[in-house]
Amino acid sequence: MKIQILYEENIRNGHKEYTTIDIPDGDYSVMLDIDYEQRLAEAKPEKRAEVKRCETVQEMFDLMNKREYNDWRREHRYIDPSPKRKRMDGRKGYIQGDPEDDSFDIMDYLLTASDDHTDLEREEVCSWIRSVLIKKPQWAEAFIAVRIDGMPIRQYAATVGESENSITQKLNRAAKKLKEFYGNRKI
Structure with missing residues (x-):
């Protein structure tokens, strides 16, 4: 059986790149039961009735892939890859980040600009x-x-x-x- 898995490092600019894994055929009921129990434990009490047991391994991994992608999207949605940075030397204007410049990283700017x-x-x-x-x-x-x-x-x-x-x-x-x-x- 072949299943597709999405890893966080395989999400680039919002595009998903799945990894296909070939697993031997067999009884996956134990794995599906464990997944169902974990999702049931994580669900809020009023939402527990909506949690359904997955029928196939691929369905279980599709749920995990969706959760992984949504977590990635929540973290990266509002970060501008080429922001306009305010000048720190007191003069008016912005410092423009060059999209071609690999050394410029928005997180470096955010960390240094806020603290000092x-x-x-x-x-x-x-x-x-x-x-x-x-x-x-x-x-x-x-x-x-x-x-x-x-x-x-x-x-x-x-x-x-x-x-x-x-x-x-x-x-x-x-x-x-x-x-x-x-x-x-x-x-």
């Missing part, structure tokens, strides 16, 4: 907040911890030993002061 760049931006924003709220450092630290770092108000209040209402008031006053200062800045 956001840390620098965060430090710049935090220093600006501290400079505006220089007379109220408690407001600045509360604003940075809650609004920028995403710490819950309750957790921050417990950390500094104040009430949630007090922290909320400080956040509101800090936001008002920052908004006022930002509106009055000279460009």
Whole structure:
């Protein structure tokens, strides 16, 4: 019996390249039963009635191939192979990736562009907040911890030993002061 199997490394640009395997004839009921039990265990309780036992080995591998292709497609659907990268040197414009250039990889760009760049931006924003709220450092630290770092108000209040209402008031006053200062800045 010959069956077709799809491996993830054989999916190129959305095109499936199956590998044909010749397996000896025999009773495959044990393999089909195991597959059925695994799919039944993975199914949600309300969907278990829809899970059917495969009749042939090829039908079982077709289900696996479909799942493998859908997983690959979900991961690669929205990645642009030749994206326009923003310049990191402060000048306007984009750096265009050359599709012929094998050394350019979108994942390398995404990994390098996000880590260092956001840390620098965060430090710049935090220093600006501290400079505006220089007379109220408690407001600045509360604003940075809650609004920028995403710490819950309750957790921050417990950390500094104040009430949630007090922290909320400080956040509101800090936001008002920052908004006022930002509106009055000279460009």
